[in-house]
Amino acid sequence: MTEHGSATNPATESVGIQTTGVTVPQGFAAAAVKAGIKPSGKPDMALLVNNGPDYHAAAKFTRNRVVASPVKWTRANNDGSFRAVIVNAGNANACNGAQGDADSQATAEKTAEVLGIEARDVAVCSTGLIGDVLPMDKILTGVDNLAPLLSEEVAAGHAASQAIMTTDLVHKESVYHGKGWSIGGMGKGVGMMSPSLATMLVFLTTDANFDDASQLDDALGAATNTTFDCLDVDGSTSTNDTVILMASGASGVTPDPHEFKDAIHQVCLDLAMQLQADAEGVTKRVSITVTGAASDTEAKDAARVIGRDNLFKCAMFGSDPNWGRVLAAVGMAPVEMDPEKINVSFNGSPVCVNSTGAPGAREVDLSGADIAVEVDLAVGEGRATVWTTDLSYSYIEINSEYST
Amino acid sequence: MTEHGSATNPATESVGIQTTGVTVPQGFAAAAVKAGIKPSGKPDMALLVNNGPDYHAAAKFTRNRVVASPVKWTRANNDGSFRAVIVNAGNANACNGAQGDADSQATAEKTAEVLGIEARDVAVCSTGLIGDVLPMDKILTGVDNLAPLLSEEVAAGHAASQAIMTTDLVHKESVYHGKGWSIGGMGKGVGMMSPSLATMLVFLTTDANFDDASQLDDALGAATNTTFDCLDVDGSTSTNDTVILMASGASGVTPDPHEFKDAIHQVCLDLAMQLQADAEGVTKRVSITVTGAASDTEAKDAARVIGRDNLFKCAMFGSDPNWGRVLAAVGMAPVEMDPEKINVSFNGSPVCVNSTGAPGAREVDLSGADIAVEVDLAVGEGRATVWTTDLSYSYIEINSEYST
Numbered sequence: 001m002t003e004h005g006s007a008t009n010p011a012t013e014s015v016g017i018q019t020t021g022v023t024v025p026q027g028f029a030a031a032a033v034k035a036g037i038k039p040s041g042k043p044d045m046a047l048l049v050n051n052g053p054d055y056h057a058a059a060k061f062t063r064n065r066v067v068a069s070p071v072k073w074t075r076a077n078n079d080g081s082f083r084a085v086i087v088n089a090g091n092a093n094a095c096n097g098a099q100g101d102a103d104s105q106a107t108a109e110k111t112a113e114v115l116g117i118e119a120r121d122v123a124v125c126s127t128g129l130i131g132d133v134l135p136m137d138k139i140l141t142g143v144d145n146l147a148p149l150l151s152e153e154v155a156a157g158h159a160a161s162q163a164i165m166t167t168d169l170v171h172k173e174s175v176y177h178g179k180g181w182s183i184g185g186m187g188k189g190v191g192m193m194s195p196s197l198a199t200m201l202v203f204l205t206t207d208a209n210f211d212d213a214s215q216l217d218d219a220l221g222a223a224t225n226t227t228f229d230c231l232d233v234d235g236s237t238s239t240n241d242t243v244i245l246m247a248s249g250a251s252g253v254t255p256d257p258h259e260f261k262d263a264i265h266q267v268c269l270d271l272a273m274q275l276q277a278d279a280e281g282v283t284k285r286v287s288i289t290v291t292g293a294a295s296d297t298e299a300k301d302a303a304r305v306i307g308r309d310n311l312f313k314c315a316m317f318g319s320d321p322n323w324g325r326v327l328a329a330v331g332m333a334p335v336e337m338d339p340e341k342i343n344v345s346f347n348g349s350p351v352c353v354n355s356t357g358a359p360g361a362r363e364v365d366l367s368g369a370d371i372a373v374e375v376d377l378a379v380g381e382g383r384a385t386v387w388t389t390d391l392s393y394s395y396i397e398i399n400s401e402y403s404t
Numbered sequence: 405m406t407e408h409g410s411a412t413n414p415a416t417e418s419v420g421i422q423t424t425g426v427t428v429p430q431g432f433a434a435a436a437v438k439a440g441i442k443p444s445g446k447p448d449m450a451l452l453v454n455n456g457p458d459y460h461a462a463a464k465f466t467r468n469r470v471v472a473s474p475v476k477w478t479r480a481n482n483d484g485s486f487r488a489v490i491v492n493a494g495n496a497n498a499c500n501g502a503q504g505d506a507d508s509q510a511t512a513e514k515t516a517e518v519l520g521i522e523a524r525d526v527a528v529c530s531t532g533l534i535g536d537v538l539p540m541d542k543i544l545t546g547v548d549n550l551a552p553l554l555s556e557e558v559a560a561g562h563a564a565s566q567a568i569m570t571t572d573l574v575h576k577e578s579v580y581h582g583k584g585w586s587i588g589g590m591g592k593g594v595g596m597m598s599p600s601l602a603t604m605l606v607f608l609t610t611d612a613n614f615d616d617a618s619q620l621d622d623a624l625g626a627a628t629n630t631t632f633d634c635l636d637v638d639g640s641t642s643t644n645d646t647v648i649l650m651a652s653g654a655s656g657v658t659p660d661p662h663e664f665k666d667a668i669h670q671v672c673l674d675l676a677m678q679l680q681a682d683a684e685g686v687t688k689r690v691s692i693t694v695t696g697a698a699s700d701t702e703a704k705d706a707a708r709v710i711g712r713d714n715l716f717k718c719a720m721f722g723s724d725p726n727w728g729r730v731l732a733a734v735g736m737a738p739v740e741m742d743p744e745k746i747n748v749s750f751n752g753s754p755v756c757v758n759s760t761g762a763p764g765a766r767e768v769d770l771s772g773a774d775i776a777v778e779v780d781l782a783v784g785e786g787r788a789t790v791w792t793t794d795l796s797y798s799y800i801e802i803n804s805e806y807s808t
Contacts, residue, residue: 063736064732064735064736065735065736065741065743066731066732066734066735066743066746066759067735067743092728094728094731094732095728095731095756095759095760095761096760096761097744097758097759097760099760100760129726129728130726130727130728130729130731130732131727131728131731131756131760131761131765132761234714234715235639235712235713235714236713236714236715236729236732236733236736237732237735237736238732239728239731239732239735308639309639309640310638310639310640310714310795310799310803311638311640311803314799314800314802314803314804315803315804317800317804318803318804320804322533322534323535324496324498324499324533324534324535324643325534325640327470327498327499327534327535327643328468328470328498328534328640328641328642328643329640330470331468331469331470331471331641331643332467332468332469332640332641337469339469339470339471340501342470352499352535354501355470355499355501356499356500356501356503356504356535357499357500357535357536361535391714391800392800393797393800395714395718396718396721396795396796396797396800398718399714399715399718399719399722400718400719400721400722400724
């Protein structure tokens, strides 16, 4: 890890020494408990508190129109400041009607009460099965039990990152060290795109000093647009997706705006790559870069259409350089293209030139875990990368027997 | 089978007696041969000829912008008249550049030569792997061998329906008997929506009498819009999809326009259901009916979004009444809805009322092969049904090891 450097994640850390996570920046405390919501009995509630002196915050939410009660609560109170985030895993509190809304509010109120703050300063996040009423006795007891465990130790952030997991196989943490300030992050979910159990939740903390939340909002919006928003595991979008960034100002250091923006991007990218690597049933990490589009937005749309195509995803699972599926998929993208001039490469080897097969295309080796697909639409300068995964037997196994 | 009646398919016929298919209407001959294109050595070329006296025709093609050479040829010559259709299976002749275009033209010219007609009156269709150059020696020899086998016997249409299969497990034929006239049909493919190997090809014949092709075009457009266009197996769309209807006028009978339109719809629906039932890896036949939409088009769009959601499809595979996935999926549909008032039923049992779980929702039995999902968006009178399938291990198995 560099002093003034790039994002690092747990995989690069020494075993037993947790030096990443949301409590690395000064001014943040976290805690985790077993509230009894997950059938497994594992930790399932986490609390993250900003001890100040500043309480600036920015947040981004799912674009799904069916949104969970905690998203409604947090979105309604997203006014540039949050002092705490209360999270439960194992129950999404989505599609529970007025009862769900009341339960999210009660969770915020209880958290505010034990922390001695206002309920509107508490963000609420839930992840798990849609459509089951939240066990409020367990939730409220969980909040009571979380408060005395709050700690600014790195281990506390680490515990929180584990408590928010659902079908995640590994926890996800990241940190960026600036000169005298830092950013910490944790996330869960198998992708931006997965309802029910696969909600993406990301929590970022920083002790950098800002006058207000506007710079946080700018940096977070720019970063999510090119990281989490470009992660497309299965084309589905959760009712609960939430990304929250809180700034304590505790370092007293005001970072260079460009460095801060870049640092937020690095941490988000690092967490996004961790989410991709732990996606449900993943055996291949696939990046799809579209170039030559009319705009960056059209490039992203085209890359997403390819990334969502089940036949393409099956070919990736089979390490099959069946580039025809890329052509067939991109041909349905609602973007400008020259259908006779499309170029495709797999792992740097041209497999299709001017929409026609290249020599040796069927022999390209895709047996590794990482596959880079590049598609040139031949009409402009637009460019974007979307990250997806293959479609494997495990994905079906995980997702065919969830609620029952 | 009724004299004046509804579409029938092979499953309802006595074993050994083939009374359905494209040669049932008067004036049509068919043939099939083994040209050596399929590695399996099975029949892989078919010829369907309209012997007149009329040669009216209508055709519909894939909406994919990357289109195969045979589609380019047939679309360019779609002027209200075709006298023959030449089909090969095992090679899609897609993404083969100028060579592919020349090969499709040469195939049409050769067919025209042996039949003594004009090349522009020959429709060309190919289905199979994308990106391999067509083995023209085999194709041209195949055409030579097809011509002397042409027969108006029902068995000849049956043989043709088998020669056009790729990963199809069963052939698909249908017939409608009017008073003194009939419609015959054959199809292949595992859905409207599947590139590479899964192209949908449908050929319809009728001996009904018309002045020109306009009524054929109207009837075919209306029928495909509510049948094949509503079949969505995996969200993918082939580069080769083609539906062709030819009318010989040989019966001399001009049917009532409404009956004819309804009959074409019945035959298309029957073939669409056969395609759904034979979809790659299918274990569940799922119908998704959206009601209460702002328009029929919005209802279809919403139903399609649900039908393409992998998490929903996995739940269907697992017979899991996880209605939350329906809500999460439909929430991303770009249509008008009231997110707090959505109703969902599975097989007639309400599982979600006003976007909230209904009592007993988790116990609804989805163990049968047919699952009917109904979703009420609560904003209007629009209604549509989309047919899809579950996402199974077999789908991945079939599609992960195709080209190599």
